[in-house]
Amino acid sequence: MKDNISVTAVCPRCGRSYRGYPALSREDNKTRICPDCGIREALSSIGICAAEQDSILAVINRNKSKSR
Numbered sequence: 001m002k003d004n005i006s007v008t009a010v011c012p013r014c015g016r017s018y019r020g021y022p023a024l025s026r027e028d029n030k031t032r033i034c035p036d037c038g039i040r041e042a043l044s045s046i047g048i049c050a051a052e053q054d055s056i057l058a059v060i061n062r063n064k065s066k067s068r
Contacts (some may be wrong), residue, residue, distance in 0.1 A: 014039040036061075 008019045011034035023038020025031040026045060033041075036057055043053045 007032075009034075011037055 006019070006021055008017065009022065010017050012031060013033045014037050016034060016065060018034040018036075021036060022032035023035050023041075025033050025038070026041045026048070027031070039057060039060065040053050048056070
């Protein structure tokens with residue numbers, strides 16, 4: 001798929017730099033955001049609060065670093 005391009009970029013939503021595959025923002029279906037913000041948008045859409053999002057992302061990122 002052409003859109004699955006690994007990049008090094010700055011996320012327009014959180015302002016942090018990231019490396020990898022961007023997520024497509026649910027807000028406008030155009031803006032590429034970092035994977036963490038993409039996960040946050042998805043979790044927010046199903047009513048998960050910010051504190052729980054932080055916990056979920058911590059687990060994901062901890063397990064991601066173990067698999068490398």
